Amino acid sequence: MSDMGRSGASGATGGAAAERSRTGEIGAVKVALLGCGVVGSQVVRLLDEQADELAARVGAPVELAGIAVRRPQRHPEVPAELLTTDAAGLVSRPDVDVVVELMGGIEPARDLLLDALKNGRSVVSANKALLAEEGEALAAAARESGADLYYEASVAGAIPLLRPIQQSLAGDRIRRVAGIVNGTTNFILSAMESTGAGYADALEEAGRLGYAEADPTADVDGYDAASKAAILASLAFHTRVTAADVYREGIRDVTAADIASARALGCTVKLLAICEQVDTADGAAVSARVYPAMIPRSHPLASVSGAFNAVFVEADAAGPLMFYGQGAGGPQTASAVLGDLVAAARNKVIGGRGPRDSAYAHLPVQPMGDVRTRYHVNVDVHDRAGVLAAVATVFADHDVSIATVKQEGRGGDDADHGDGDASPATLVVVTHEAPDAALRATVEALSGLESVRGVASILRVEDLGRPVSALGGPQ
Amino acid sequence: MSDMGRSGASGATGGAAAERSRTGEIGAVKVALLGCGVVGSQVVRLLDEQADELAARVGAPVELAGIAVRRPQRHPEVPAELLTTDAAGLVSRPDVDVVVELMGGIEPARDLLLDALKNGRSVVSANKALLAEEGEALAAAARESGADLYYEASVAGAIPLLRPIQQSLAGDRIRRVAGIVNGTTNFILSAMESTGAGYADALEEAGRLGYAEADPTADVDGYDAASKAAILASLAFHTRVTAADVYREGIRDVTAADIASARALGCTVKLLAICEQVDTADGAAVSARVYPAMIPRSHPLASVSGAFNAVFVEADAAGPLMFYGQGAGGPQTASAVLGDLVAAARNKVIGGRGPRDSAYAHLPVQPMGDVRTRYHVNVDVHDRAGVLAAVATVFADHDVSIATVKQEGRGGDDADHGDGDASPATLVVVTHEAPDAALRATVEALSGLESVRGVASILRVEDLGRPVSALGGPQ
Structure with missing residues (x-):
């Protein structure tokens, strides 16, 4: 609760600062918003429309300290006194409690959030690229200063996941x-x-x-x-x-x-x-x-x-x-951002802390070649005697078991039209599970077969395991 | 973190106390389990099987201080030294950090949990009846002492809701x-x-x-x-x-x-x-x-x-x-209990606090009579001229709009078999939305109609609003 109870430190928040004592005991939680696009503008709208409810849930008003954007003239819907092009300056303002980052991309978001976290500001971010690439650095900064780092909105929008x-x-x-x-x-x-x-x-x-x-x-x-x-x-x-x-x-x-x-x-x-x-x-x-x-x-x-x-x-x-x-979507993602913002703000008010980063397991990442999947392969072949046997042999040679095979086109596997040149046909092969490397090698070897005109398409098949049967599915 | 770092205070946890310093810095989080039935036995199993993972996630080992049951001889699967019939004594033991309540019912669970919360023990409960009836008292006790109160397992088992x-x-x-x-x-x-x-x-x-x-x-x-x-x-x-x-x-x-x-x-x-x-x-x-x-x-x-x-x-x-x-189900509900237990234990270790009770809105509860629903009504009638008109008039008199009506049985609405006694038929009526009181009054008035033999069944119809269309549904 480092910055609670102080009066506003910046001219830009003079109006908001005057309202800081609405709850009588605790000052407002001040939010720096970085980025005001499709999601950010919805966050601004909802913070305003739901101000009373959010204050009741947090235990103090939640107020914007400022909004960093690249082109202030493009945001006529936002109070002009909140807008700034100086994101770094906004983040380092002493009255800011929580930084909400909706800029996207790695830089300058990364440096801004690391600065914020190191200085004890809690961070709410919807930036999946940044979290996926720099999650460890951000988590470490949060851990060291005791700040919160939330990013529910970075995955699956409004869905609590x-x-x-x-x-x-x-x-x-x-x-x-x-x-x-x-x-x-x-x-x-x-x-x-x-x-x-x-x-x-x-x-x-x-x-x-x-x-x-x-x-x-x-x-x-x-x-x-x-x-x-x-x-x-x-x-x-x-x-x-x-x-x-x-x-x-x-x-x-x-x-x-x-x-x-x-x-x-x-x-x-x-x-x-x-x-x-x-x-x-x-x-x-x-x-x-x-x-x-x-x-x-x-x-x-x-x-x-x-x-x-x-x-x-x-x-x-x-x-x-x-x-x-x-x-x-703007409102949907803003819903997730605001859920995190309420959590971070509430922690500022009650002195709580969000969940820490947990990466103790240090498991290795399995190479894709070792992953067991199933392939659906369309093989364009010359429709002549022995082609299925030749194709099946390639699968067998790579220890890939065939679940189903179907020939599409004229005639059957043993059709030889006697004119020396077989008509085109397609073999549709679905395999059982096998290591991806074996499946890839099989497809490569197929392309080299004399009776194969080409591999037209490859798609993996996923039955997604237990949930299928457990769910039952629509009647 | 009131009780962290002290050595075990009870003979029953001597074994566990010896292990309290496995993380080197922080003592174990000690758990009092109340009830050891279908869910409780799974909690005991998972605490044991996942001990290392839980310790890594919490930041300290999570250990059972004791298990209160009515008949210890019925629990041969649990270490005998953990069992006690004295639930009140277990809850008030000074080394207990978190109380997990799986007894069900109002008493003695209510008194035990109020005592625990008042004394700063965090509480995890799966007791829906207790939470639904005494939620306010429990929340107040938690608020006053700063203890956590979690009850994810009380609704929808394993589903995070x-x-x-x-x-x-x-x-x-x-x-x-x-x-x-x-x-x-x-x-x-x-x-x-x-x-x-x-x-x-x-x-x-x-x-x-x-x-x-x-x-x-x-x-x-x-x-x-x-x-x-x-x-x-x-x-x-x-x-x-x-x-x-x-x-x-x-x-x-x-x-x-x-x-x-x-x-x-x-x-x-x-x-x-x-x-x-x-x-x-x-x-x-x-x-x-x-x-x-x-x-x-x-x-x-x-x-x-x-x-x-x-x-x-x-x-x-x-x-x-x-x-x-x-x-x-035992494991499913235990999963929800353990998620809450990890949160409560982690808060003990890092000095955090879970979300507070939030009941600021004080909205009134709408009486059922005012709730707008739709009825599906099977009306058994004498199949003679004018019966549909008579029935429809009753609905209209109560300002209930009929969406569909279908006659089942012999003949149509105007069939009169000329023998003075009409054959039985059923009118299947589905209404538009109307206040429940109006629908009830309609049904009651129908029963009084001379041409109505009885109202065979009433079921509400719910289209559950937007999600239906938004989802699309299976193709």
């Missing part, structure tokens, strides 16, 4: 966290599924409706989901996992044909973030990965459409849990 | 919390749905499989769900709501015919707990109610079967959220 994982399940052993954590890609894949559109058209539609940014790289190439996976894995497995530790594939290469193939198998395609604790020959390890995968249409995640997010958590004692809600 | 409502959504306005919070009744209704069995047979089956207790009153009459609704409403709306404030109907009167009627309408029957903040002519009010209701089969809650629980939360900024998981 980090607090349940970090606190509610703190007495359990989490085995898996898996789900849909990027609304943009889910919107695009849902559109491809429902309209039969190709990737490019669906992306354009997403951009037009505001679900995709002008540069969609962070979303469609899986960087956003990978950052979130790193944060989830770090909390779930008490091990520092960075975005660089997360295996990542985006959705750019998913075709309308892939979606159709998935449908033919009773599946749909979703971009999944999967974090698991696995047992290896050398002991426990963490796997964290992001890729598009086929999942059964009967799985609850299959019906999560548009910009919604949903995450399954499986723990030894708790069993399967699901969390569902809107994973992005 | 209270922490998200109380903390993650602390910066938002929650409008509705609605869902399935009793596994026994959900099992029975699911069985009736899937097998066509009547209530009595399904209850017997539930008992045989361990889903229903020998005296199922608390579950099937809705008392259990009402306690949970009181807890949820209190947290969501910052208003003290007790079980007595919750309108309650159980499932005893749900018949196989009701389930069949629901199916004919594309619905299924679930026992719902619904907590809402509503706007009335006199300002905001809280509605909390528990009853069986028809919900659309396309709603995600409809596919929650067996002993699973699922709860929707709607907040202004966050939008709709869903939480899903196992709502009962």
Whole structure:
């Protein structure tokens, strides 16, 4: 409660300072807001509209000390006296209790938050990239000064997910966290599924409706989901996992044909973030990965459409849990930010402290090549005698067991049209679980077969384990 | 951290006391466990199996100081030196830091926990009846001494629900919390749905499989769900709501015919707990109610079967959220207990404090008669001319608007068989929303109609608002 009870130290907060004693006993909790875009402007609105309720919940008014933006003239909706372009100056103001960071990106957010934490300001951040990359440094700074560091809004927008994982399940052993954590890609894949559109058209539609940014790289190439996976894995497995530790594939290469193939198998395609604790020959390890995968249409995640997010958590004692809600959007993300802000502010008032960083387990990250997954492979072949045997032999040579194989195109496996040149056909192969490296090597070897014209597509298949059966699914 | 660092004060914990310095700096956090049944024995097991992990997460070992039970000879699985029949003596032992209460019932749990809290011991409880009835007294005791009071396990077993409502959504306005919070009744209704069995047979089956207790009153009459609704409403709306404030109907009167009627309408029957903040002519009010209701089969809650629980939360900024998981069971409930225990123990170690009770809003509870719901009514009538008009007039006289009406049985509304005695038929009426009192009065007036043979069944219909459409539902 370092800065409670003092009068405002800055001219910019003179008006707010005069109101500091509304509760009679405790001064206001002063908030520095860094960034005022889609989320920040909603935070400003809600702080104003809910001022009385927030004061009652915190035990003191929660007031803006200032808002750091790049171009003040672009924020006519915000009281001009609160705006500043000097973020560093705002963060170091002595009357600031909590810093809310909604700038995004690594710098200058990193330096600003490290400064804030070192000086005992609590931090609330929605910055998944920063948390995934610099989580350890931020946690260390918070630990040393006793400040709070909250970042619920960095993963899955409004869905309460980090607090349940970090606190509610703190007495359990989490085995898996898996789900849909990027609304943009889910919107695009849902559109491809429902309209039969190709990737490019669906992306354009997403951009037009505001679900995709002008540069969609962070979303469609899986960087956003990978950052979130790193944060989830770090909390779930008490091990520092960075975005660089997360295996990542985006959705750019998913075709309308892939979606159709998935449908033919009773599946749909979703971009999944999967974090698991696995047992290896050398002991426990963490796997964290992001890729598009086929999942059964009967799985609850299959019906999560548009910009919604949903995450399954499986723990030894708790069993399967699901969390569902809107994973992005200004008010939704602002809700998560304000929940954290109330917690940080309340701790300032009552002298409490939020949960500490917990990374005692130091588990190694399992290389993607060792991860056991299943592949769905479309192999374009020359439709002639022996082709299936040749393909099957390649799988067997790599110790990859085939679950199902189906030939599409003219004739059967033994069809030889007698003209010396076989017609084209496609073998649709779904494997059992095998190490990813073995599956990759199999696909590579297939491409070298004389009877194979090419590997048309590869998608992983995830049945997402127990939750499928445990849930039952819609009747 | 009142009791940290001292050596064990009791002969019964001599063994544990010797280990108190495993972390080198901080003594063990000592736990008094009250009750050792289905959940308690799992807490004992998990504390033992996960001792190292829990110590790492808490920052100090978490050790049992003692276990209070009624009949020590019934617990051969627990170290005999920990067992005691003197719960009051255990709670007042000076080396106890946290009291975990799994006894259930009001007394002696109430007095024991009030004593513990007044003496600065933090409390973790799974006792929904106690929290729903004496939540205010317990919260006051915790507030005065600065002790923590956690009770995540009291609602929806393993599902993290209270922490998200109380903390993650602390910066938002929650409008509705609605869902399935009793596994026994959900099992029975699911069985009736899937097998066509009547209530009595399904209850017997539930008992045989361990889903229903020998005296199922608390579950099937809705008392259990009402306690949970009181807890949820209190947290969501910052208003003290007790079980007595919750309108309650159980499932005893749900018949196989009701389930069949629901199916004919594309619905299924679930026992719902619904907590809402509503706007009335006199300002905001809280509605909390528990009853069986028809919900659309396309709603995600409809596919929650067996002993699973699922709860929707709607907040202004966050939008709709869903939480899903196992709502009962030893390990599942123990997971929630241990999450709270880690939080309470960590606070002891780092000097933190959990969230305070927040009941500043003091909203009135809306009388059930004022709650706007929809009725599905089966009216047995004499199938003769004018009967539909007579029935419709009764609804109109009570300002209840009919959404659909269907006649089942021989002939149409105007059929008169000319023998002076009309054949029986049934009118199936579904209303629009109306105040419950008006609906009740309508039903009562119907029974007095000369052409009505009786009102065969009444069930409310809930479309559960926005989440239905927002979710999309399974494709």
